[in-house]
Amino acid sequence: MIxxxxxxxxxPMVEIFETVEGEGTRAGxxxxxxxxxxxxxxxxxxxxxxxxxxxxAEMVLSIGEIVDEVMKYRSTHLCLTGGEPLLYGERSQALVxxxxxxxxxxxxxxETNGAIDxxxxxAAIQSPKVRYIMDFKLxxxxxxxxxxxxxxxxxxxxxxxxxxxxxxxxxxxxxxVLDEFPTKALPxxxxxxxxxxxxxxxxxxxxxxxxxxxxxxxxxxxxxxxxMRGV
Numbered sequence: 001m002i003x004x005x006x007x008x009x010x011x012p013m014v015e016i017f018e019t020v021e022g023e024g025t026r027a028g029x030x031x032x033x034x035x036x037x038x039x040x041x042x043x044x045x046x047x048x049x050x051x052x053x054x055x056x057a058e059m060v061l062s063i064g065e066i067v068d069e070v071m072k073y074r075s076t077h078l079c080l081t082g083g084e085p086l087l088y089g090e091r092s093q094a095l096v097x098x099x100x101x102x103x104x105x106x107x108x109x110x111e112t113n114g115a116i117d118x119x120x121x122x123a124a125i126q127s128p129k130v131r132y133i134m135d136f137k138l139x140x141x142x143x144x145x146x147x148x149x150x151x152x153x154x155x156x157x158x159x160x161x162x163x164x165x166x167x168x169x170x171x172x173x174x175x176x177v178l179d180e181f182p183t184k185a186l187p188x189x190x191x192x193x194x195x196x197x198x199x200x201x202x203x204x205x206x207x208x209x210x211x212x213x214x215x216x217x218x219x220x221x222x223x224x225x226x227x228m229r230g231v
Contacts (some may be wrong), residue, residue, distance in 0.1 A: 006094040007064030012037035012057035014083065016048065016066065018073045022219040024133055024160050024188060026107060031077040032070050034099070036092075039083040041113050043141040045166060045192050051083040063098050076104055081111040086121060093124055100127035109133050109160075115146040118154050133160040134185070138173050140166035140192070152177075155185035162216060166192035171204050178213075188216035 014035040021031040032127040036047075037057035049055070061069075070078065080098060086092045099108055109131045112118070118132060134151060137143040141164065155161060161183055171189075178187055189210075191201045198217060205213060 006098055007062060007067070008099055009063050009091050009094050011063070011066070011088060011091055011095060013059050013061050013066070015058060016069045018075055020219065021077060021079060023216050024109070024162070025186065025214070026077055026109065027217075027219050029077045030075040031079050032073045032075045033079045033081060034070065034085075035068060036080070036082045036087070038086045038087050039113065040087060041115055041137065041143045043085070043137060043143050043145060043164075045164065045194075047142065048083065063095050065089070066095065067098055067102065070099065070102065071104075076106045076194075078102075078105050078108045079111060080108065082113075083114060084113050085110055086112050086118075088122075093121060096109050096121070096125055097127070100125070107131065111135075113137070114136065114151060115148060118151045119147045119168055120176075122154055131158045131161055132185075133158070133163050133188075136174070136177060137222060138163060138170040139153060140164065140170050140195070144173075149177075149181055151207075152181040152183040153183075155183050157184045157186075159178065159185040160188055161185040161189055162188045164190045164192060165201060167193045168204065170196070171201070175210075180195060186214045189213055190216040190218065 014037050016034050018032050021027050021029050035051060037051055039052040106129060108129050111133045113135055114135045137147055165171050165174060189201060191198045202215060
């Protein structure tokens, strides 16, 4: 159990910045990004390799310091991301709860990688502002065996389920997962830019009649250089 006051708890961090949300149902909205350091997966196509070892955390901040930094911005949307922002268990939970207390924020979406059990977080965090955008890793990621399939039935209508698709094998696997593990969350199909042309992914979606699935383009990679940080 955590004995410190919540705002005294410290977490390894990468960055806190403001930009527009790049993907999902809130794409295009000005958003504060809070990026924690550390991840329990090593996906082949990861575009944030600076957020886990062998790189090092840019800083270690208390939850109070994180909240103070968030308060400097004006956006009402906040994205908690990583790495894997739920990696730290009760410390991650304490951070989410403190962020949810910021009255200005109307939406807090947590980008989680599918290899963390969501049950404890869903049970403990009651704020209606908090949503989960959960990845389900597919074969091309190299990490599909780490997926906790029980999470899919826990996701709610306000949550999102993201499949990053690098090949037609990935596409077929995503379709099979949706058939085998019903979920209330909105499915998002996101193309790996280097290996799955968006036009081809659209063709595949239309050929399957996937009217319940949303194409998920990454706006920040269209607006800025795909390798640029802090945008």
